[in-house]
Amino acid sequence: MTIDKIKDSLISAGKYVSENANIATSKANVKLNLKSKEDALESEYAKIGKEYFNSLSKKEKDKYKNLLSLEEEVNSLQDELNRLNEFKVCQKCGTKVTKDISYCPDCGSKVN
Numbered sequence: 741m742t743i744d745k746i747k748d749s750l751i752s753a754g755k756y757v758s759e760n761a762n763i764a765t766s767k768a769n770v771k772l773n774l775k776s777k778e779d780a781l782e783s784e785y786a787k788i789g790k791e792y793f794n795s796l797s798k799k800e801k802d803k804y805k806n807l808l809s810l811e812e813e814v815n816s817l818q819d820e821l822n823r824l825n826e827f828k829v830c831q832k833c834g835t836k837v838t839k840d841i842s843y844c845p846d847c848g849s850k851v852n
């Protein structure tokens with residue numbers, strides 16, 4: 741192989757590698773864009789579904805048992821989280837106190 745031929749084959753190998761890198765980058769960008777647009781589309785469908793559901797009568801809503809039970813679970817978890825957010829724990833003795841308490845009623849330590 742002459743020097744020129746070796747040079748040519750190295751150049752074409754280099755082009756091949758960089759072309760593959762371009763394709764990989766494009767693929768990653770398109771995938772990311774696709775995912776974000778799919779999510780946006782799902783969210784638009786969900787809005788329509790929610791509007792539709794809210795327009796139903798109580799009797800019609802009762803047919804959607806899965807949705808109603810999920811709604812109930814979400815509400816109860818939200819309530820639980822709200823309750824938990826009202827408390828903090830003494831770092832010294834582990835006593836649970838409400839957020840407005842500055843000193844532990846059990847051990848007297850400052851509670852952050």
Ligand SMILES: [Zn+2]
Pocket residue numbers: 830831832833834835844845846847848849
């Ligand atoms: Zn304490």
